[in-house]
Amino acid sequence: MNLKQLSLMLELSQTTVSRALNGYPEVSEETRRRVTDAAKRHGYRPNPSARRLATGKAGMIGYVMPTGAAVDIDPHFVEFLSGLGDYARGHELDLVLSPADAQDEETTYRRIVANKQVDALYISAPYNADKRVALAHQLGIPFIVHGRSEGLDFDYPFIDIDNEGAFHDATRLLVQLGHKRVALINGDDTQTFAIFRERGVRRALAESGLVLEPRNIRSVAMTEENGYRAARRLLEGSDAPTAIVCSSLLMALGIVRAARDLNLTMPRDLSLVSHDDVFHWLKPEHFSVPLTTTRSSIRAAGARVAERLAARISGLEDGARGEVWPVDLVVRGSISGVR
Amino acid sequence: MNLKQLSLMLELSQTTVSRALNGYPEVSEETRRRVTDAAKRHGYRPNPSARRLATGKAGMIGYVMPTGAAVDIDPHFVEFLSGLGDYARGHELDLVLSPADAQDEETTYRRIVANKQVDALYISAPYNADKRVALAHQLGIPFIVHGRSEGLDFDYPFIDIDNEGAFHDATRLLVQLGHKRVALINGDDTQTFAIFRERGVRRALAESGLVLEPRNIRSVAMTEENGYRAARRLLEGSDAPTAIVCSSLLMALGIVRAARDLNLTMPRDLSLVSHDDVFHWLKPEHFSVPLTTTRSSIRAAGARVAERLAARISGLEDGARGEVWPVDLVVRGSISGVR
DNA sequence: GAGGGCATCCAAAGCGCTTTGAAATGCCGT
DNA sequence: ACGGCATTTCAAAGCGCTTTGGATGCCCTC
Numbered sequence A, B: 001m002n003l004k005q006l007s008l009m010l011e012l013s014q015t016t017v018s019r020a021l022n023g024y025p026e027v028s029e030e031t032r033r034r035v036t037d038a039a040k041r042h043g044y045r046p047n048p049s050a051r052r053l054a055t056g057k058a059g060m061i062g063y064v065m066p067t068g069a070a071v072d073i074d075p076h077f078v079e080f081l082s083g084l085g086d087y088a089r090g091h092e093l094d095l096v097l098s099p100a101d102a103q104d105e106e107t108t109y110r111r112i113v114a115n116k117q118v119d120a121l122y123i124s125a126p127y128n129a130d131k132r133v134a135l136a137h138q139l140g141i142p143f144i145v146h147g148r149s150e151g152l153d154f155d156y157p158f159i160d161i162d163n164e165g166a167f168h169d170a171t172r173l174l175v176q177l178g179h180k181r182v183a184l185i186n187g188d189d190t191q192t193f194a195i196f197r198e199r200g201v202r203r204a205l206a207e208s209g210l211v212l213e214p215r216n217i218r219s220v221a222m223t224e225e226n227g228y229r230a231a232r233r234l235l236e237g238s239d240a241p242t243a244i245v246c247s248s249l250l251m252a253l254g255i256v257r258a259a260r261d262l263n264l265t266m267p268r269d270l271s272l273v274s275h276d277d278v279f280h281w282l283k284p285e286h287f288s289v290p291l292t293t294t295r296s297s298i299r300a301a302g303a304r305v306a307e308r309l310a311a312r313i314s315g316l317e318d319g320a321r322g323e324v325w326p327v328d329l330v331v332r333g334s335i336s337g338v339r
Numbered sequence C: 001g002a003g004g005g006c007a008t009c010c011a012a013a014g015c016g017c018t019t020t021g022a023a024a025t026g027c028c029g030t
Numbered sequence D: 001a002c003g004g005c006a007t008t009t010c011a012a013a014g015c016g017c018t019t020t021g022g023a024t025g026c027c028c029t030c
Helices: A003-010 A014-021 A029-041 A048-055 A076-088 A105-114 A131-139 A163-176 A192-207 A224-236 A249-261 A298-313 B003-010 B014-021 B029-041 B048-055 B076-088 B105-114 B131-139 B163-176 B192-206 B224-236 B249-261 B298-313
Strands: A060-067 A094-101 A120-124 A143-146 A158-161 A182-186 A217-219 A243-246 A271-276 A292-295 A322-325 A328-330 B060-067 B094-101 B120-124 B143-146 B158-161 B182-186 B217-219 B243-246 B271-276 B292-295 B322-325 B328-330
Touching: A003 A014, A003 A029, A014 A029, A048 B048, A060 A105, A060 A298, A060 B076, A076 A094, A076 A298, A076 B060, A076 B076, A076 B094, A094 A105, A094 B076, A105 A131, A120 A131, A120 A298, A131 A143, A143 A298, A158 A163, A158 A298, A163 A182, A163 A192, A163 A243, A163 A271, A163 A292, A163 A328, A182 A192, A182 A224, A217 A224, A224 A243, A224 A249, A243 A249, A249 A271, B003 B014, B003 B029, B014 B029, B060 B105, B060 B298, B076 B094, B076 B298, B094 B105, B105 B131, B120 B131, B120 B298, B131 B143, B143 B298, B158 B163, B158 B298, B163 B182, B163 B192, B163 B243, B163 B271, B163 B292, B163 B328, B182 B192, B182 B224, B217 B224, B224 B243, B224 B249, B243 B249, B249 B271
Parallel strands: A060 A094, A060 A120, A120 A143, A143 A158, A158 A322, A182 A217, A182 A243, A243 A271, A271 A292, B060 B094, B060 B120, B120 B143, B143 B158, B158 B322, B182 B217, B182 B243, B243 B271, B271 B292
Antiparallel strands: A094 B094, A292 A328, B292 B328
C-alpha cells in the first residue's frame, strides 16, 4: 500500500493525501479525517527511503564508533545505549553506528554527513579542542556532545556532569576527615572528563593548602588491571597516600584488590572514593567494603541526549545550550578519618 | 556531483555510467576506465538514498535492541560491538540499532523489514523456539543468530560456541579432582546458552554417576550481586558444594566475595570455574585467586557475524549453515583437589 | 457584476539512482 | 551485398514520496 494506491482509493491527489497525513494546514478537516482513517485502516506507512530521497531527512541519529585492533569499546557505552533506547523506543528513532578507524574518524564523519545517512550526531568522550566537534560544527549537522570540549572557538550544545564539582566535593570530604596525602587514579587524561576531575581534586586540596603531588596522580584506561597497578605503585611507596579518589568502579575493583594484597584494611588504612556511573551489574554498595561514590547515571544522560537530538532534528531546539548535571556524593563505609 | 552531471561531463548516458561503476559486463573496458577515472577525480559518490529507493537495498545491518525501564543492556554487548566494528570498519557497513519495547519486539522487526531499513539482521541471545528467529525466517530477510535456538522446524544460519562441551569439560575436570558436590550458577535459564551449559554439567556429572541437585543450580541474571547471593545461598547450606561452575566473570566477582565473607579460602575450601567472554576490563587472571575459565571471545564472534552477514547480503553465502566454535579450558589457581 | 481574498485541491516536477527495452554499431559468414 | 549476431550504448520508465505553482470554486465587497 503506497501513496498512489491510497490516493486513488480516496479519489484524491497524492498531494492532498500527503499533506493531510503530514499535518499541513491547506486541507479541510473533513478530508484530513477521511485520509487518516483510510491510512490507518489500510495500514499505510510512508516508505522511508522515498521520503528520504525527497526530503533529505533520514529519521535516524548517528554515532561514529571508533574501532581498531587495539581499541576496546568502553563498557560504559552500554549504559548510554540503554538510556538512548529509553527515549528512542516509542519514538521510532533509530541509531546508526558507523564503525570507523580510530585513527581516522574524519572520513567516516564526512561520509555519513555527505550521504545524509543521519539527521543528527552524538559525540562522546570528547578531548579538548575536539576535532570531531569542530568537524560536525563545520559540516553544519545537528549534534550533541556528551561531555565538554574546551578550547573551541565556538559554542555548541552538550550535556555533561559536574565532574569538577563532584571530585572537588569528594576530595574536600577526605580532607575534612584529616587526609593530607590524597591520590587520584584517573581515566585517560587527554579526555576532558579526566581533566575536570583532576581540577576538582586540586582545587579542594588547594583550599586547605595541600597539593596533588605528581606521583600521586595516575591516568590510565579504566580497567580493573590498571586500577590494581596504579594502586600498587601508589601504596608501595614511602609516604603512601591515605586516601584515593578514582574515576571508575572498574578501577576501584583493582584498587581494592591491591589494598588486600598489601594487607591494608579499608577504610582503616586506606579511604577510597570512586565515581559511579551506575552499572546494573556492579554496584558500589556491594563491594566487600561498601564504596563511597560520586554518582551520576550515564543511562539518564543517554536518554537526555536522545531527547535533545530529537528536538534538534524537529527544530524544537537550537542554539548551543550546554547542560551540566550535578553529581550525588553518596557516603558509604569506604572512608574514615585518618589515623 | 551526481550521476547526471557526471554523465553529461563524460558525454555518456546515465545508464552507461551507472553500469560502468557497478561492474556490469555490457560496457567496454575503455569506457569503464574513463568512467571510473572521472568518478574518482571528481569524487563522485552515489547517493545512498536514491540507490536505496531504486534497489531496495540499504547497505546496513540491523539489530533490534530490547529496551525498557526494567531492561538492562548486557555489558557483553560492547564486546560484540567491538568485534562487529573490526569487520565492518573498512567495509563501509553500518549497524542500525532499533530500540524496541522488550515486551513487543515483533512490531519493530516488522517495521524495519517492511521499511527495508536494513538488508540483514543479527539476532542475539536466543531462547528456545525463538519467536524472533521464526519471524525473521518468515519475513524472508537474511539474518544470523548469535547462539542457537532449539525447537524450530526449520534450519537457520548461526554461530555459536560449544557451551555444552565447555561446561562438560570444566565439570569433568572438577570431578576428576575429586569433587562430588558441584554447583552451577548459570545465567537466565530461558536462554539457550544457559540450557546448553547446564546440559554439559549434567552430562559430566552423570558420567561419574553424580547428579546436579536442584538446590545446586541457580539461574539468575549475570551480575555481581546475583553471583554473590546465589553463592551465599549455596555455601551456607549443609552439604555445601565444594566446587562451583559459573557463567560469567561478573558473577564470579560476587562468588569470590561471598566465599570471602564466609571465610572460605579458595581453592582450598572452594573451587571455582567461570566462563570468560574475554573482557578487556576484567580479566580472570587478575582475580585475587586467578580463575580457571572456559574462554571464548565474544569479540571474535562479533567479527564473524558481521563477515557472514556481509556475505549473505552480497549473495556469497546462503543456506542455513551453523558454526559451533570450540571453547578453551584455561586452568588457573582457582581449582584444586577436594580435601 | 467585476474583482479580490480565502479555502481546497491538483498536476507535475523534482529527489538521484537502477533497469528495461530498444537502438546503434561493427563484424562475420554466405 | 546482405542477413544474423554480439557488443556497446541510450532514452525513458520506474522507485514512492514531497513540494511548487497553479487551478477551482465560493463568498464578500464596492
